[in-house]
Amino acid sequence: LAKTTQPISMDSYEGQEVNITCSHNNIATNDYITWYQQFPSQGPRFIIQGYKTKVTNEVASLFIPADRKSSTLSLPRVSLSDTAVYYCLVGDGGAGSYQLTFGKGTKLSVIP
Amino acid sequence: DAGITQSPRHKVTETGTPVTLRCHQTENHRYMYWYRQDPGHGLRLIHYSYGVKDTDKGEVSDGYSVSRSKTEDFLLTLESATSSQTSVYFCAISAGTGVDDEQFFGPGTRLTVL
Numbered sequence: 001l002a003k004t005t006q007p008i009s010m011d012s013y014e015g016q017e018v019n020i021t022c023s024h025n026n027i028a029t030n031d032y033i034t035w036y037q038q039f040p041s042q043g044p045r046f047i048i049q050g051y052k053t054k055v056t057n058e059v060a061s062l063f064i065p066a067d068r069k070s071s072t073l074s075l076p077r078v079s080l081s082d083t084a085v086y087y088c089l090v091g092d093g094g095a096g097s098y099q100l101t102f103g104k105g106t107k108l109s110v111i112p
Numbered sequence: 113d114a115g116i117t118q119s120p121r122h123k124v125t126e127t128g129t130p131v132t133l134r135c136h137q138t139e140n141h142r143y144m145y146w147y148r149q150d151p152g153h154g155l156r157l158i159h160y161s162y163g164v165k166d167t168d169k170g171e172v173s174d175g176y177s178v179s180r181s182k183t184e185d186f187l188l189t190l191e192s193a194t195s196s197q198t199s200v201y202f203c204a205i206s207a208g209t210g211v212d213d214e215q216f217f218g219p220g221t222r223l224t225v226l
């Protein structure tokens with residue numbers, strides 16, 4: 001089973017760029033790395049997903065090095081509404097049934 | 113928002129009783145998932161389904177069973193609830209071609225086992 005590690009919490013001021021890194025091992029070359037955002041009392045919400053190098057959408061960027069042992073979610077110019085818990089999710093298509101492993105989450109607090 | 117509902121939204125039950133949680137989708141998506149979320153553990157996969165009658169176990173499947181007799185419904189059953197199964201349960205759906213594609217999550221069911 002893939003193991004993931006994320007920082008427990010981070011603080012940032014409004015308008016700054018925030019980078020959250022997830023370390024993960026035992027993921028296959030064809031498995032996605034995905035990030036989700038979760039607000040209190042809600043289900044997680046998809047942010048971004050990628051296999052390798054860099055992916056960018058309208059809300060975030062995802063950086064994945066060649067060895068795929070980590071990934072970094074980058075949030076440009078955060079606002080108070082970005083205060084939430086952020087999770088990485090990796091797939092593990094190794095032996096047995098396919099597994100999906102969430103990190104334990106990084107609580108981001110954005111300060112005015 | 114994706115058409116996904118969970119019922120009930122809250123439930124309190126006693127140890128040893130059977131409990132069934134329902135996930136219903138209106139999107140006709142292929143993949144459906146059940147997760148539990150606990151403080152300090154994040155989200156953990158219980159079971160997932162890749163089609164009608166096609167299911168597979170996740171990381172924490174012991175004590176849980178699932179059934180999917182129709183595309184739109186995915187049921188999670190606790191045959192004999194225990195206090196360790198007190199948790200928030202999330203259902204998710206995905207229209208992707210792979211089990212790790214983008215998922216849409218339901219609002220969650222808060223289950224308390226006394």
